[in-house]
Amino acid sequence: MTTLVIIDAANVVGSVPDGWWRDRRGATERLRDRLAADGIPGREGALEIVLVVEGAARGVESVPGVRVEAATGSGDDRITELAAEARGRPCLVVTADRELRRRVTESGAEVAGPRTVRGEP
Numbered sequence: 001m002t003t004l005v006i007i008d009a010a011n012v013v014g015s016v017p018d019g020w021w022r023d024r025r026g027a028t029e030r031l032r033d034r035l036a037a038d039g040i041p042g043r044e045g046a047l048e049i050v051l052v053v054e055g056a057a058r059g060v061e062s063v064p065g066v067r068v069e070a071a072t073g074s075g076d077d078r079i080t081e082l083a084a085e086a087r088g089r090p091c092l093v094v095t096a097d098r099e100l101r102r103r104v105t106e107s108g109a110e111v112a113g114p115r116t117v118r119g120e121p
Contacts, residue, residue: 001046001089001090002045002046002047002048002089002090003043003045003046003047003048003089003090003091003092004048004050004082004086004089004090004091004092005040005043005047005048005049005050005091005092005093005094006050006052006079006082006083006086006091006092006093006094006104006109007031007035007049007050007051007052007093007094007095007117008052008075008076008079008093008094008095008097008100009028009031009032009051009052009053009054009057009060009075010024010053010054010055010057010075011095011096011097011100011114012031012094012095012114012117013027013028013031013057015096015113015114015115016114016118024055024056024057025056025057025059025060027057028051028053028057028060029060031051031117032051032060032063032066032068033063034117035049035051035065035066035117036049036063036064036065036066039065040092040116040117041116041117041118042116043092048067049065049066049067050066050067050068050069050082051066051067051068051069052068052069052071052075052078052079052082053068053069053070053071053075054070054071054074054075054078055075058070058071069082076097076099076100076103079093079095079100079104080100080103080104080107083103083104083107083108083109084107086107086108086109087107087108090110091104091107091108091109091110092109092110092111092112092116093109093110093111093112094111094112094113094114094116094117095111095113095114096113096114
C-alpha cells in the first residue's frame with residue numbers, strides 16, 4: 001500500500017538557518033525539488049508525497065513526484081485534514097510542531113521530524 005507522506009513545508013524549511021527568510025518561495029521550491037529527486041531517505045516502498053504550503057510559499061507548483069497543496073487558511077489545519085482523510089492507509093507527517101504532531105497522531109498518522117527529509121538521523 002502506498003504511504004502518504006505529508007510535509008509541513010514551513011516547518012521543514014524553517015528548521016535550517018540558511019537564509020530561507022529572504023526567499024520563502026525559493027526555499028520551498030528547493031525543498032520540493034529535492035523531494036522529487038530523492039524522495040524520503042530511508043523510506044522504502046511506494047510513497048505519495050504532499051508538500052503543504054502557506055503564506056509566501058503559496059503559488060509553488062506541483063512537480064512529478066510531489067503534489068503541492070496550498071493551504072487556504074492554516075497549514076496545520078490542512079495537514080490535519082489530509083492526515084484524517086488517509087485513515088486506513090499508512091500516513092507519515094513530517095513536522096517538528098508539537099501541537100500538530102499531537103493532532104495528526106489522533107488520526108493514526110506516524111510523525112517524524114524535519115531531519116527525515118534531509119536524510120539525517
